Amino acid sequence: QLLTSGGGSVQAGGSLTLSCTWPGFASNRCRMDWYRPAAGKDREWVSTRFGTNATSTYGESMKGRATLSEDRATDTVYLQMTDLKPEDTAMYSCIAGCFCADGHCHMMTWGQGTQVNVTS
Helix, strand or coil: CCEEECCEEEECCCCEEEEEECCCCCCCCCEEEEEEEECCEEEEEEEEEECCCCEEEECCCCCCCEEEEEECCCCEEEEEECCCCHHHCEEEEEEEEEEEECCEEEEEEECCCEEEEEEC
16 A cells, blocks of 8 residues: 655745655565646646666656655655745645556556645
């Protein structure tokens, strides 16, 4: 089961760190994708952590304000967000994709999400 936590309320300019735990992330060639809802589309991709080589990519909305890291001992990926803005208010969800090969992964179930509220 994928577990998500770390959301809360923060003032604009503040920081929050979200976490997503998927058993086997460190050992099953996994990636962890973060998403949030977006106007006019189903969801907006926020960032991805690749467990196979410990690299990360970021969407335009959080580029320069987000940092992904991982704890391989606990199969947990952390999304640290800084300089938060009111428009970052959303339910953040993550999903693990594992047994990745040639850019294709077997996608697992979505976590329950964690709410981030940013006040001005």
